[in-house]
Amino acid sequence: MEEDMEGIRINKYLSEAGICSRREADRLIQAGRVLLDGQAAVPGDRILEGQEVILDGKRINKEEEEIFLAFYKPKGIVCTTANTEHGERIQNVVEYIQYPKRVYPVGRLDKDSEGLLLMTNQGEAMERILRSRYGHEKEYFVKVDHKIDDAFLQGIERGVPVLDTITKPCKAWKESETSFRIILTQGLNRQIRRMCEYFGYRVVYLRRDRVMNITLDGLKKGRYRKLTAQEIRELKREIKKENGDKV
Structure with a gap:
């Protein structure tokens, strides 16, 4: 686990574990659904090596494998990890693709639209490069x-x-x-x-x-594919640029 000597913020930990965005993590914490070493977590808690994080009764471990997917979202599928909206059951994108490991959508594509949606367990980095101010x-x-x-x-x-x-x-x-x-x-x-x-x-x-450089070419509606090595390299170059790192 890397961030600093005082550990990693719990919302960032949940994001990097592929659970959700930091903002959604804060909502989960405020709703009392997250435990840290058996106690209700609070926003701003930091996770140290060896501590246990539980969400809805399940232990959360940070994903080691980087997952980047291109998904052709059909019309009618909602870009969220929630399974209810306004009290009604919805079909969300995570349930739809049934990927064997936890991933979540990067950005949104409204319910009435279809097309390319990126999905990953590396949410913080991907969200950063897709924000409008970066001009992608x-x-x-x-x-x-x-x-x-x-x-x-x-x-x-x-x-x-x-x-x-x-x-x-x-x-x-x-x-x-x-x-x-x-x-x-x-x-x-x-x-x-x-x-x-x-x-x-x-x-x-x-x-x-x-x-950016990722397209729907060759992808059938309702199907997903892993990004190619070249596509991932390009995404990582963009991440480094936005972080001010040397490329």
Whole structure:
């Protein structure tokens, strides 16, 4: 276990064990579901070598193997590790893929959309490189409910008022009379749908085809694959850049 002489924060420990993000770990701790050496953990607790962490009655050990998956998420699957939403049972992405080791989604792809979703047990690093301020590209294919014109494409490229902000400039180009591709470097909630609505269009189909250098190529809907060694090397280079390390 490495962090410093005083151990590792419990939320980071849970994240690096592939349980969830740090934020979700804090929620689990506050809900009283996490024990540290038999006592209810509190946010800010630090884990020392040899201490025992229990979540919902199960001992948690940090994963040693790095797992990086590309998953073609079908429409209707929710990008969360929870199995209920608003009191109702949902099918989450972790249950859907049934990977033999614990992994969780990096970022989100809304329930009504399909396409590429990265999954890993190395959550902290992956979340860091996908945050919008780092400017990493995500490419989408979009179909709308009526014909696209140049004013629409130029407008979304310049930026659109969404959720009390203006979307960052992006690239967009026409594929057919009612479909286009768009490359974003940020990830606001339902961003593409909101951008289209601003110009009077309704999205009828949305698919994410690429995240950075990772694509859907050759991947069938509902299936996953392990990232190639080259893809993982590229991701790690990006992580090092963001940490200020030498590459």
